Amino acid sequence: MADLKERIARRVALELHDGDVVNLGIGLPTMVANFLPEGVDIVLQSENGIMGMGCEATSPDVDIINAGAQYVTINPGAQYFDSSTSFGIIRGGHVDATVLGALEVDREGNLANWIIPGKMVPGMGGAMDLVVGAKKVIIAMLHTQKGSHKILEKCTLPLTAVKVVDMIITEMAVMEVTPEGLLLKEVHPDYSVQDVKDATGCKIMVSEDLKEMIQ
Amino acid sequence: MKNKIMEADAAVAKIADGASIMVGGFMACGTPEILIDALVRRNVKNLTIICNDAGVPGRGVGKLISNGQVKTLIASHVGLNPEVAERMNTTNEEEKLECILVPQGTLAERVRAGGAGLGGFLTPTGVGTIVAEGKQVINMNGRDYLLEEPIRADVAFIRGSVTDTFGNTIYNATTRTFNPMMATAADYVIVGTCEIVEVGQLDPNHVVTSGIFVDAIVGGEVQWQI
Numbered sequence: 001m002a003d004l005k006e007r008i009a010r011r012v013a014l015e016l017h018d019g020d021v022v023n024l025g026i027g028l029p030t031m032v033a034n035f036l037p038e039g040v041d042i043v044l045q046s047e048n049g050i051m052g053m054g055c056e057a058t059s060p061d062v063d064i065i066n067a068g069a070q071y072v073t074i075n076p077g078a079q080y081f082d083s084s085t086s087f088g089i090i091r092g093g094h095v096d097a098t099v100l101g102a103l104e105v106d107r108e109g110n111l112a113n114w115i116i117p118g119k120m121v122p123g124m125g126g127a128m129d130l131v132v133g134a135k136k137v138i139i140a141m142l143h144t145q146k147g148s149h150k151i152l153e154k155c156t157l158p159l160t161a162v163k164v165v166d167m168i169i170t171e172m173a174v175m176e177v178t179p180e181g182l183l184l185k186e187v188h189p190d191y192s193v194q195d196v197k198d199a200t201g202c203k204i205m206v207s208e209d210l211k212e213m214i215q
Numbered sequence: 216m217k218n219k220i221m222e223a224d225a226a227v228a229k230i231a232d233g234a235s236i237m238v239g240g241f242m243a244c245g246t247p248e249i250l251i252d253a254l255v256r257r258n259v260k261n262l263t264i265i266c267n268d269a270g271v272p273g274r275g276v277g278k279l280i281s282n283g284q285v286k287t288l289i290a291s292h293v294g295l296n297p298e299v300a301e302r303m304n305t306t307n308e309e310e311k312l313e314c315i316l317v318p319q320g321t322l323a324e325r326v327r328a329g330g331a332g333l334g335g336f337l338t339p340t341g342v343g344t345i346v347a348e349g350k351q352v353i354n355m356n357g358r359d360y361l362l363e364e365p366i367r368a369d370v371a372f373i374r375g376s377v378t379d380t381f382g383n384t385i386y387n388a389t390t391r392t393f394n395p396m397m398a399t400a401a402d403y404v405i406v407g408t409c410e411i412v413e414v415g416q417l418d419p420n421h422v423v424t425s426g427i428f429v430d431a432i433v434g435g436e437v438q439w440q441i
Contacts, residue, residue, distance in 0.1 A: 123290065
């Protein structure tokens with residue numbers, strides 16, 4: 001499982017460009033920063049008020065946390081700001097990419113990742129603002145929830161936002177959200193196109209230029 | 216100059232049952248524990264708390280929730296405090312907690328608008344979701360936005376790192392969060408701060424919150440001990 005998550009994080013990292021301002025969600029998305037290609041430096045934004053965040057701190061300064069309440073470091077050239085400024089940066093289109101997990105995502109790019117009514121009500125935190133404001137929204141997750149579909153014709157859970165997802169990267173495949181629906185671009189060598197279709201709860205189109213998932 | 220410096224218990228003495236209180240901080244980093252502790256001692260009930268999150272049990276607004284003082288919590292995220300779910304679902308009416316979830320950027324901007332004299336603002340966040348329920352959708356230049364209203368409170372609890380005797384305040388690192396906006400959006404503003412200095416000792420270039428917003432200053436806030 002850890003290997004699968006690392007595989008996903010490694011593939012997501014290839015989507016980021018030198019100089020990008022990036023906000024990484026909690027969990028798997030946070031791992032992406034560990035796998036940036038040589039020569040790609042990104043500026044990490046943390047919505048609680050950091051531009052230029054570093055990594056998890058080994059000898060913590062208790063006044064510096066990330067949005068997951070972990071103690072972190074900052075890089076030279078970093079800046080702190082208040083929450084209103086932070087979300088101005090986010091909604092204002094100044095974040096190049098955000099990487100988040102999902103409970104459900106559908107073929108129109110609708111996203112549900114903040115609530116399971118009656119079960120899990122953690123709140124949306126900054127997710128609704130992030131997916132609406134970031135220039136590119138990448139969903140990084142395991143393809144299914146223990147076999148049950150997470151990529152659907154239409155989300156069933158309350159939405160985080162409408163038509164915001166640009167790309168879905170899983171342990172099986174890389175898919176792009178297009179106006180016509182999901183386009184399969186890459187498949188991991190462990191799986192066939194049919195495996196991906198079976199694990200997906202909606203119709204997918206297969207790219208004429210289908211590739212092996214880049215590692 | 217009016218003396219604003221007082222003990223925590225005196226600073227919270229005028230807070231009554233049913234008051235609305237904004238509390239700065241993010242997962243309790245940037246929350247004035249010294250003021251929270253005084254409010255727990257005062258034990259007023261039926262409070263409406265406006266805070267980014269629910270803190271954690273034993274820290275930040277988590278202490279007020281544990282003590283059964285909070286009737287309504289307006290926050291963006293409550294997932295790291297399991298006591299919130301318990302109290303939301305309890306059948307004991309005395310302990311029942313109502314939780315109103317607001318997207319984090321919308322909450323920050325509502326507080327800012329409350330302090331900045333704005334009648335509301337248009338945000339694309341929440342369009343097409345349950346956050347939009349009951350709200351006006353306004354199309355501007357081809358894009359849909361929600362009309363969100365400002366929010367104010369009776370009291371604000373602000374956490375400073377260094378504060379001068381006029382109330383001018385500097386925030387260290389990520390303790391800043393909601394504090395600067397909340398200091399502008401309440402009728403009575405208390406700063407719990409780590410260090411109090413004389414007027415003139417702070418570099419005006421570094422002051423984030425002007426002392427004009429501050430009604431009371433309480434020293435003795437300490438950095439969180441891990």
